[in-house]
Amino acid sequence: MDKINKINNETMDNLKEDTATAETNPNEEINVPENDSNSEINKLEEMGKKLEEINDKYLRLYSDFENFRKRTSKEKMEMIQYASEETIKGLLTIVDDYERAIEDLNNQENIPQTSKEGILLVYNKLMNFLTQKGVKPLNAKGEKFDENLHEAVSQFPAQDESQKGLVIEELLKGYTMFDKVIRFSKVVVAI
Numbered sequence: 001m002d003k004i005n006k007i008n009n010e011t012m013d014n015l016k017e018d019t020a021t022a023e024t025n026p027n028e029e030i031n032v033p034e035n036d037s038n039s040e041i042n043k044l045e046e047m048g049k050k051l052e053e054i055n056d057k058y059l060r061l062y063s064d065f066e067n068f069r070k071r072t073s074k075e076k077m078e079m080i081q082y083a084s085e086e087t088i089k090g091l092l093t094i095v096d097d098y099e100r101a102i103e104d105l106n107n108q109e110n111i112p113q114t115s116k117e118g119i120l121l122v123y124n125k126l127m128n129f130l131t132q133k134g135v136k137p138l139n140a141k142g143e144k145f146d147e148n149l150h151e152a153v154s155q156f157p158a159q160d161e162s163q164k165g166l167v168i169e170e171l172l173k174g175y176t177m178f179d180k181v182i183r184f185s186k187v188v189v190a191i
Contacts (some may be wrong), residue, residue, distance in 0.1 A: 038083075
């Protein structure tokens with residue numbers, strides 16, 4: 001930019017000198033060397049091209065930075081969202097134990113109703129907490145086997161053709177967290 005200003009200033013100075021000469025001697029013609037004006041025009045064109053290149057580089061750099069900013073922002077949000085994943089995985093074993101205890105309590109006859117209600121209350125609070133954190137159980141029994149959701153522990157012969165490829169028993173319930181599988185369902189598949 002300084003070079004352009006310098007060239008413009010030199011051109012203006014030359015014009016002022018030629019104008020001053022023309023005013024003192026009106027019959028004398030002004031001689032502008034063609035080589036000087038052509039070289040100045042070439043320099044200006046080169047500077048214009050360099051300016052376009054620099055502007056293009058600036059725009060590309062700006063776009064790269066915006067993409068980087070968006071990507072890191074997304075990664076931060078995912079990190080915050082899934083930060084509790086390991087803790088929740090640990091809580092799922094407790095949920096499994098509660099479900100087994102509830103099933104056992106329902107099979108027992110001589111257990112007071114208040115004990116059953118107390119355990120159900122704690123279980124429901126735990127499940128509500130997990131739901132608030134985006135955790136949902138996977139329903140596997142009777143569904144078509146999907147290796148993205150289920151882990152086949154065993155295979156069992158199908159009783160008829162309609163059962164082939166279906167989950168006939170769920171040994172361990174699977175869970176998702178914000179649509180990401182955090183624990184696969186352990187299942188028995190009919191073949």
